[in-house]
């Protein structure tokens with residue numbers, strides 16, 4: 563990393579935005595110069611918490627006053643497009659967003675294009691694809707360390723195929739080094755198939771990848787471990803199940819796979835490990851032009867696969883080829899992702915915004931687990 567200090571604006575300072583702010587506030591080469599938050603009470607609390615002078619209720623107001631180097635968009639999905647495009651038009655050098663990127667495919671296209679046309683780095687945000695161990699496993703696979711990839715499978719794709727499904731599609735594309743080029747899918751239950759969002763929709767199917775590989779997709783989780791994306795070679799299995807991928811190599815006397823220690827390079831992260839490495843990849847891309855570990859383009863591709871999956875299922879499991887010619891197709895995520903917590907009655911109280919962060923979430927999880935054990 564160079565000595566450059568990037569001037570950052572956090573746009574949308576709800577629960578996830580506060581995680582981002584924690585990391586940007588802690589890094590030596592970034593400074594949060596402004597926050598943009600429509601909720602006035604939250605804006606005041608978060609601004610004070612991070613010692614930020616520039617507090618704005620609207621992204622355009624902020625851009626009129628002081629264009630930052632980096633615009634970190636963490637609003638609910640509905641508002642991401644206007645924020646990303648406003649930042650791009652104002653000359654922000656790097657913009658990041660989060661998942662899902664949009665509901666309508668043409669909106670995602672516009673965001674990607676607005677950045678591409680201006681040479682702006684457009685990063686994807688807090689996705690497992692940006693975890694350093696996931697990237698390291700993919701790098702080893704691509705270098706042929708485990709032999710040629712023979713197959714891939716997705717486990718547990720359903721539930722929210724856009725909102726959470728983009729995690730699966732992003733890792734699958736990375737590990738197989740290929741695009742999804744055709745989808746055949748089956749979906750249910752009926753009420754979820756009839757709605758225009760992905761809430762509760764379970765999709766099973768088959769993705770054909772651009773390298774010819776045919777990848778089965780199980781909508782539901784079969785076992786505790788079968789939850790994510792696995793790829794295999796002649797004698798190895800790489801299993802991403804939310805976290806650093808497990809690696810199996812060779813077989814024991816009974817013919818079962820042998821789990822090996824992948825000896826991933828340790829990362830000293832600030833806060834959440836993959837949000838940290840995602841941000842590092844973003845900063846590096848802005849400084850050196852290096853490849854993003856998760857990009858806006860990746861999120862757009864994931865949205866397209868989710869839309870194609872539902873379309874195929876709705877039309878009687880017809881093969882749907884990607885890229886989709888009709889960019890007006892749309893799939894809404896769950897209401898809290900689309901509209902945010904405030905608009906669906908899960909408002910974050912000011913007292914929580916004063917302290918909410920990675921450490922607090924870990925502590926809440928620990929307490930929940932303890933209570934479950936009792």
Ligand SMILES: NC(=O)c1ccc[n+]([C@@H]2O[C@H](COP(=O)([O-])OP(=O)(O)OC[C@H]3O[C@@H](n4cnc5c(N)ncnc54)[C@H](O)[C@@H]3O)[C@@H](O)[C@H]2O)c1
Nearest residue numbers: 574575576577578599600601637639641661688899902903
């Ligand atoms: N990558 C992940 O792991 C992950 C996890 C949780 C949430 N998310 C995504 O992050 C996004 C935000 O989720 P959240 O849980 O932080 O929601 P949230 O409701 O807690 O926070 C969103 C914040 O944005 C503010 N806001 C709304 N419109 C705005 C605008 N136009 N300009 C500025 N601020 C605006 C709201 O007032 C709110 O404070 C959603 O799209 C969600 O899907 C991703």
